[in-house]
Amino acid sequence: MGVSLEEMVAACRPYTRQGQLPGYIPALKQGDPSRLGACLLSCDGRLSQAGDWDVSFSIQSIVKPILLLQALLDNGVDTVRSHVGVEATGKPFDAINYTDQVLDSQHLNPMVNMGAIAVCSLIRGGSYQERFRRLLDLTRLLAGEESRIQVNEDVYRSEKANGSKNRALAYLLKTYGIIRDDVEDVLDCYFHACAISTDCGGLARIGCVLANQGRRPGSGEALVPPEYARFVNAILTTCGMYDGSGDFAVRVGVPAKSGVGGGIMAVAPGRMGIGIFSPALDPKGNSLAGTRLLELLSRELDLSIF
């Protein structure tokens, strides 16, 4: 590329002023909105990083593809698809996917809150603590030992204490038998999952496994079956950026998942995984400067799958 990653980060940093920190989770309101970092890891193991690549942040909704992978590993495609749909909902991330007073599991989508809460109940485990530990183990496996995967207890407590909307969604799932376990247990797993923290490198490494047919970049160790990596990439493309997925497909053109913690994990199949961090969000809940940086990266590196 003619332009360096550092230069691209610098070019996009002014956009950080146009976004806003999310207001509804107190622990997320305290971030520094001017941050912007990026890490690129190619399938053959080359790493580039720039800007605030070493800042730790909570993964938030970027855990959703990992939740989905765990559910696929534990149940296979057919069982997962019988519990949640794969269509875009046409609605915001925290929407009630509810039509005409009926809740149809096929109207749920694992990339929005209601579907992801349902997916938590598909993870195998004796207790929801155990299920979460298995999810955390998978996250660490995908991100590799060098990634600093932790759980941010402050963020966890803040989300749990301010989780009325997610509770409403979960009790609705319970009403219609889509989750059968105790709602607070399921939500505790979900709130813990959202509070997993990492940095740009962690996201790039996970994204690169998805880009690399389920294999660890460099070593080529098989971590998840290639058909599951492909399944997740497809869903990331149609719904990973919430009701901004169509715009993202047109502008950037790669599978990606955003989180309200400011992260974006992008997957350029056969090419690289990308981790981005910039906590000021656009109105749909996606990192604003992060999306701009991905648009620039896609153009410079010709990453679009279209």
Added chain:
Amino acid sequence: MGVSLEEMVAACRPYTRQGQLPGYIPALKQGDPSRLGACLLSCDGRLSQAGDWDVSFSIQSIVKPILLLQALLDNGVDTVRSHVGVEATGKPFDAINYTDQVLDSQHLNPMVNMGAIAVCSLIRGGSYQERFRRLLDLTRLLAGEESRIQVNEDVYRSEKANGSKNRALAYLLKTYGIIRDDVEDVLDCYFHACAISTDCGGLARIGCVLANQGRRPGSGEALVPPEYARFVNAILTTCGMYDGSGDFAVRVGVPAKSGVGGGIMAVAPGRMGIGIFSPALDPKGNSLAGTRLLELLSRELDLSIF
């Protein structure tokens, strides 16, 4: 590939019995539901065809990406995007994209009826007859002279005579100022567009232009700018198969557009264009056996972009 195209068509033909001819357009009810044909055209110009590849059928909604291309050529991306959105609607192809008694142009999508009718009014021309002629010219340019691009007047008249739902959608667009011209004029263009007829080869050639960065396969002649081809491919991926787009992405993994005439145009970027015909539809309005055949083709030829 180890399996021939002819064998794959044969393997999928039994699925034709599981679909249904569309009931709401009399002219489409008379087709032979057992037909299944396919044509593949690679970016370097190699052609394969099998089954009922030489049967002519009406293009129906597969004209939507061509309408979008014409609107992009006539107005550029920004103007088009100010008139229609690019997000999946989460609703059927003929849905009223109307929420809380308001019609927001950004909730329209050019791949579903309401958005496509709006796109008709973005084509340049002194009259709607002229606009349609320009659209037909573009279709012929993309499909090449060897494709039998015609207008099926029976289908046109049948749709015009049974177009109450599309009239409701168009008058709603008019109510909110999204179209300003005479509703019957706009619809006449739309009904004519849906009645364009071709065969599997025509769809494969158009699809291959999209797969080949806007260039004619073989000769490499530039027909549309590469960024417009990419724009259309992105939208085809997120919304081309209506509210079955997520399922199609997971199963097949390439940009595609279906029509209720039984056609599917698929785009394997950098690889090939594919034209499929099988008129028995699934409940979402997509060719049932055609989708199965594309699933098989994608697996055998490793076409998925994910």
Added chain:
Amino acid sequence: MGVSLEEMVAACRPYTRQGQLPGYIPALKQGDPSRLGACLLSCDGRLSQAGDWDVSFSIQSIVKPILLLQALLDNGVDTVRSHVGVEATGKPFDAINYTDQVLDSQHLNPMVNMGAIAVCSLIRGGSYQERFRRLLDLTRLLAGEESRIQVNEDVYRSEKANGSKNRALAYLLKTYGIIRDDVEDVLDCYFHACAISTDCGGLARIGCVLANQGRRPGSGEALVPPEYARFVNAILTTCGMYDGSGDFAVRVGVPAKSGVGGGIMAVAPGRMGIGIFSPALDPKGNSLAGTRLLELLSRELDLSIF
């Protein structure tokens, strides 16, 4: 009553400044927004009038209960109820009563546009001109010879020329087979019906027939069966003031129907009919000062049925 009707009209006239003339029908935008008139006709034939009682205006949606009466006279209760529902819709007067992409006739209501258009097709007659003439005859019968019942051709043409929303509603009714006749024919009857013009006296006389068990006040001549008068009064109470019906029931407490022409017809069962005119509307499309005047009248004359 301690306060005269003239004094009550004077007390409420300042409210005319808080409303707005409807913007979407050019012919209605030209009215004088400061007008306020009232006419009361008791079941034993006593008449009071005050303010702008002698101004002529178009009846608009106040024709809906007359449409319903005609449909009841022509078909009986059971047939009418099989074509339209009787529940409040919870939505504005021109709403699309459409849920989850299905149109259920029981979600229509004859007091909102979509239901009233459907009711037009229940009137008996060889042509829609004849159906309208029968409706006009019934209106004149109910209002008596002394009422100046005419058709305002300017208003008719203005509504017909600006009727995109009603056309959208009618084509949707046609799509689902709820109306089977030509949409423009049905709408022509509907637009003519809305353009019937009268004054406060006309509304008071029609309202008094409904208040008087279907009999002409004074003479006691039976004009419509008492059970139909009661049926209409019940529907006026639950839905006559659109999505302001609950508020009107709480504040005023009598069956009533408003029109965007500024009229309100109120029915105090066993007591009187009331005609009000004041063309400046509240945001829900009901005459603002007219509603205030009815609130005052109800309190002074103890008219509430609750």
Added chain:
Amino acid sequence: MGVSLEEMVAACRPYTRQGQLPGYIPALKQGDPSRLGACLLSCDGRLSQAGDWDVSFSIQSIVKPILLLQALLDNGVDTVRSHVGVEATGKPFDAINYTDQVLDSQHLNPMVNMGAIAVCSLIRGGSYQERFRRLLDLTRLLAGEESRIQVNEDVYRSEKANGSKNRALAYLLKTYGIIRDDVEDVLDCYFHACAISTDCGGLARIGCVLANQGRRPGSGEALVPPEYARFVNAILTTCGMYDGSGDFAVRVGVPAKSGVGGGIMAVAPGRMGIGIFSPALDPKGNSLAGTRLLELLSRELDLSIF
């Protein structure tokens, strides 16, 4: 009346076979679906009763007008109306009154679950136990000492244990700041309120206070201000029978409130209060035979307010 109350109950008893006990609250599934009882109390103190008039049942949603009265007594009309709307919702009793991803307090209605839960938070009291005690005291005051007003602890526990839908509604209210207190505290008050038990006589006595301008029948003791009784009667008419209110207005024509426990409290203003019990419900959650009996009573006794 030519027909005795006993004869009317007998005539309607066969309808008990057409209804169904509610499935979602285990404690209500055990009732005897063949029961039908009625009690009429006239404003001058005359009492008639027939059938299963002495069976005790849980009041369920019939507590909603009492909740509303308590909120009116504690806050006045303006404050109550700033927290909940008065329009019919056009949706079932347990609907999510949520449009386009926004919750507007004016779309709540105190006669459906979501609005009634919001009303609980308007009752004054140091704790929700105290608020419930005040509501229970008001219920006993309205029903008189002779009514057997109790709390059915089995029903309370059963509803609390199976209250996922109400929890979803309450957490949604909390999300939008319409309730600010602890959700489980508010719901505990609501579940207790629904579990208040009485018999037909209790409902007739409460209904008669509403029919008698807030005064105790017979003695004339003022229990609630007449304007509050009228306010409640108006809301019962437009929304008391859920999305069957329009049908009930047309068939019966008096303010009324049903509960899934099988009770209906009807109010014939100036005439009488009526208590009905028959636990087999129609699809909208209203007592099926009870509604038929009220239709017959209204015709025989000419009770319609229209």
